[in-house]
Amino acid sequence: MTWAKDWVGSSPGTHIWLLVIGITSLVIAAASEGLGQFLVHRTSSNIHELNEHPLPSLLISGFWIERPESFLLYAVMFELLHANVERWTGTARWLLTVGGAHIAATLASQELVLLAIEGHRLPRSMTHVVDIGVSYGLAAAAGVLTYRLRPPWRYGYLAGVLVFxxxxxxxxxxxxxxxxxIALAMGFAAWPLTPAAAEEPPPEDGTGPADRAAGPPPEQRPESPQER
Known part of the structure; x- marks a missing residue:
């Protein structure tokens, strides 16, 4: 099917990511309960893992989901959000946006957990909480996609995202x-990276590009009074 090949080829990052998640989901589904728990904790970006293995935990946590039965739902969300954003902005800008949002949201949320533990509002066991998944990247993509839609659809979509x-x-x-x-806000803030930011707004004076290039009209000299 040519259309499917073209669709996948136009958003390679989305489908490589989805493929890896499919593989890790199969691993979790096939593993014993003990091994499955070990894997989701070992690949989490919780406080313990961030202290022990900061860079690997930030990156690896985005390639696992805790419940393999949710994979089909995530596949649909990837096609609706990530694939459309990647096709529109390009792979590099899409990756910069969703990857940056995943990292920033992970660090900020775990900082909140740490503050709550230090303030005795959460138990110390939360340093080992399972924190894996792809939802931060999806939230960022949902924010970026706002600029892809034209009014009035944009406003209805934006309202739905904010409510959700x-x-x-x-x-x-x-x-x-x-x-x-946080990830959604970073998606909204990524407007300068979108093609919408490059679109020149229409001039307020109603002149076209050719009129502006020609410069202002020459000044009209007042006619001298004619002799009678």
Whole structure:
């Protein structure tokens, strides 16, 4: 099917990422309960792993999901969000946006966990909490996709995104909900990286490019009074 090949070829990063998640999901599904728990903890970007293995834990945690049965749902979300954003902005800018959001949201959310532990609002066992998944990257892609839509669809989509991520944040938010909000905000902030930022707004004076290139019209000299 040519259309499927073209679609995958136009968003290679999305589908490579999805392929890796599919493989790791199969590993979790086939592993024993003990091995599965070891893997999700070992690949988490929690406080313990960030202290012990900061760079690997930040990167690897984005290639695992805790429940393999959710893979099909994530596949749909990848096609709707990541693939469209990558096709529109290009692989490099897409990767910079979602990768940066994943890292920033992970670090910020775990800092909140650390502060809560130090303030005795969370148990110290939360330093080993399972923190893996791809949702921060999806939240960032959802933010970027806002600029892909034209009004009035943009406003309806934006309202839906804000409600989806805002309600959990306002009703008993977890550290993951804060991470989603940070990633979404970074997606919104990535507007300069989108093709929409390169589109020149129409001039306010109503002149076209040719008129502006020609310069201002010559001044009209007042006619001298004619002799009678």
């Amino acid at each position: 991520f805002g309600i959990p944040l306002l009703t008993g938010a977890t550290f993951t909900d804060f991470g989603h909000a």
